[in-house]
Amino acid sequence: MSVTNDYENIGAKALAGLLVFGTFTFISLVKLQGAYKNLLIFSDKRTNEGVVFLSPNRPSKEVVRTFVDRLEERIKSIEYGKNLSSSEMTVIYEKHLEFLRSQEVISEKEFEDLLNRVKTKSEKKVVTLVSK
Numbered sequence: 001m002s003v004t005n006d007y008e009n010i011g012a013k014a015l016a017g018l019l020v021f022g023t024f025t026f027i028s029l030v031k032l033q034g035a036y037k038n039l040l041i042f043s044d045k046r047t048n049e050g051v052v053f054l055s056p057n058r059p060s061k062e063v064v065r066t067f068v069d070r071l072e073e074r075i076k077s078i079e080y081g082k083n084l085s086s087s088e089m090t091v092i093y094e095k096h097l098e099f100l101r102s103q104e105v106i107s108e109k110e111f112e113d114l115l116n117r118v119k120t121k122s123e124k125k126v127v128t129l130v131s132k
Contacts, residue, residue, distance in 0.1 A: 038055070038057070040053070041053050042054075054067070090118055093115075094115060094118070097115055
């Protein structure tokens with residue numbers, strides 16, 4: 001008869017285990033949702049992937065706002081090319097490529113190919129989407 005008692009209590013044990021596990025899972029999901037709520041996310045401009053994730057309330061809104069303002073200032077201070085013509089940008093790109101070639105990061109052929117691409121891109125304002 002001990003076998004019958006084991007089978008009779010298995011349902012109650014399973015229910016108790018399910019309640020404990022279910023409660024733990026529910027609490028975890030609620031906490032996880034709260035962690036991702038109202039995040040301030042900085043994304044990579046090219047890939048649109050999140051790079052920096054900030055909670056606007058931790059440590060405080062003022063500290064986060066100050067950090068964001070300083071980060072934005074720093075990014076804008078190192079950005080160049082907005083007010084330059086395409087020929088001026090071509091000169092800058094060529095200097096960058098010459099540096100990479102001098103440091104042997106790129107070969108002479110890569111230098112020529114890249115420089116050709118830069119010059120071709122700066123000359124064209126309209127891009128052909130379909131070749132005939």
